Amino acid sequence: MKSELVRKLNEKSATIGIVGLGYVGLPLMLRYSEVGYRVIGFDVDESKVRALMEGKSYIEHISSDSISKALKQGFEPTTDFSRASEADALILCVPTPLNKYREPDLSFVLNTTDSLVPYLRAGQVVSLESTTYPGTTDEELLPRVESRGLKVGKDAFLVFSPEREDPGNPNFTTRSIPKVCGGYTPECLEVGLALYGQVIDKVVPVSSTRAAELTKLLENIHRAVNIGLVNEMKIVADKMNIDIHEVIRAAATKPFGFVPYYPGPGLGGHCIPIDPFYLTWKAREYGVHTRFIELAGEVNSSMPDYVIHKVVGALNQRKKSINGSRVLVLGIAYKKNVDDMRESPCVMLMERLRDLGAEVAYSDPHIPVFPKMREHHFDLSSVALTPENLANFDCVLVGTDHDRFDYELIKAHAGLIVDSRGRYREPAAHIIKA
Numbered sequence: 170m171k172s173e174l175v176r177k178l179n180e181k182s183a184t185i186g187i188v189g190l191g192y193v194g195l196p197l198m199l200r201y202s203e204v205g206y207r208v209i210g211f212d213v214d215e216s217k218v219r220a221l222m223e224g225k226s227y228i229e230h231i232s233s234d235s236i237s238k239a240l241k242q243g244f245e246p247t248t249d250f251s252r253a254s255e256a257d258a259l260i261l262c263v264p265t266p267l268n269k270y271r272e273p274d275l276s277f278v279l280n281t282t283d284s285l286v287p288y289l290r291a292g293q294v295v296s297l298e299s300t301t302y303p304g305t306t307d308e309e310l311l312p313r314v315e316s317r318g319l320k321v322g323k324d325a326f327l328v329f330s331p332e333r334e335d336p337g338n339p340n341f342t343t344r345s346i347p348k349v350c351g352g353y354t355p356e357c358l359e360v361g362l363a364l365y366g367q368v369i370d371k372v373v374p375v376s377s378t379r380a381a382e383l384t385k386l387l388e389n390i391h392r393a394v395n396i397g398l399v400n401e402m403k404i405v406a407d408k409m410n411i412d413i414h415e416v417i418r419a420a421a422t423k424p425f426g427f428v429p430y431y432p433g434p435g436l437g438g439h440c441i442p443i444d445p446f447y448l449t450w451k452a453r454e455y456g457v458h459t460r461f462i463e464l465a466g467e468v469n470s471s472m473p474d475y476v477i478h479k480v481v482g483a484l485n486q487r488k489k490s491i492n493g494s495r496v497l498v499l500g501i502a503y504k505k506n507v508d509d510m511r512e513s514p515c516v517m518l519m520e521r522l523r524d525l526g527a528e529v530a531y532s533d534p535h536i537p538v539f540p541k542m543r544e545h546h547f548d549l550s551s552v553a554l555t556p557e558n559l560a561n562f563d564c565v566l567v568g569t570d571h572d573r574f575d576y577e578l579i580k581a582h583a584g585l586i587v588d589s590r591g592r593y594r595e596p597a598a599h600i601i602k603a
């Protein structure tokens with residue numbers, strides 16, 4: 170069974186099923202289509218499947234032309250999970266958020282797996298790419314796969330290979346980012362290496378699914394902890410009337426021993442604000458308290474309140490109350506130059522401003538209309554940055570520093586700017602660093 174599946178994967182005669190067609194699944198689908206595999210894309214969102222069938226992309230940095238090309242190469246988007254039996258490989262790319270108690274929410278992974286289980290068959294490999302705590306693949310997916318009477322490692326194969334997408338990064342693609350892969354058994358790993366070997370330039374094998382799961386958490390916790398450090402340094406530097414961004418630029422000239430991280434209004438994206446909590450939650454099962462990680466999380470979670478405090482103080486200096494003030498938030502994506510709003514701290518800024526009585530608007534060239542979100546609700550459209558519009562706001566808050574903003578225009582016509590990203594290097598009386 171293993172040899173036949175490896176052969177089909179290596180010869181590109183296997184059918185690949187991508188489950189979840191978002192920021193991770195869609196680029197992966199395009200890569201498999203590009204090299205010649207037949208790909209079936211599964212998603213529960215009928216509007217996404219409809220758009221794909223019409224050759225339309227709903228992610229800014231993925232072109233509609235690339236979707237149309239994939240369709241011509243045989244890509245089939247569907248909401249029909251019974252077609253999972255047609256696939257030789259099923260790659261799960263679904264969200265792993267936190268619940269309201271800041272605990273791992275595996276409902277998307279488990280519900281998706283349960284939807285696939287009735288259609289699993291011998292000779293398939295299931296790969297989970299969703300970021301999760303060590304043990305998820307073995308403890309949750311394994312029994313579900315084997316409930317079909319399949320022996321994992323013999324009849325079917327199970328791997329964990331964490332996604333490493335960086336939306337909007339022009340320097341790295343799905344193909345060029347090395348892929349970590351761990352299997353439940355050595356046979357599973359061999360199949361996993363064949364699954365990814367034809368589409369990724371470098372596949373990095375590890376000894377187990379648990380090692381692969383922890384690898385992804387370490388990558389993102391590394392960033393979260395270092396961003397927490399520099400966010401705390403920003404507060405210290407501000408008290409000392411020192412520009413932290415100037416300090417970081419100077420420190421980054423050291424050719425060894427220092428990696429620059431940059432402060433901001435909080436953490437955003439699907440990984441860095443969430444992944445540390447997956448590990449801290451699981452670590453408690455082993456009697457370990459991850460104090461260092463949790464402290465960084467506390468610092469990062471406090472940054473939106475720090476920025477709002479700076480806005481309130483800046484308005485107060487101008488004898489204005491936050492209640493009734495008109496505030497324009499520049500950029501609501503979680504990082505610059507993308508349309509990705511997952512866990513964006515700018516949305517938290519908007520909510521805190523609204524709760525304090527401010528009249529909130531936003532401008533973001535990548536997000537023309539505020540999207541429907543599970544937990545955040547604004548009936549707003551992006552405001553055009555004209556001299557007249559800018560002059561009508563009591564405060565302009567730089568939340569996400571997109572390159573497409575005309576910062577000189579903003580500086581010239583905004584009466585008050587609160588800059589949470591360090592975009593403005595030169596001091597000015599109406600620019601407040603936050």
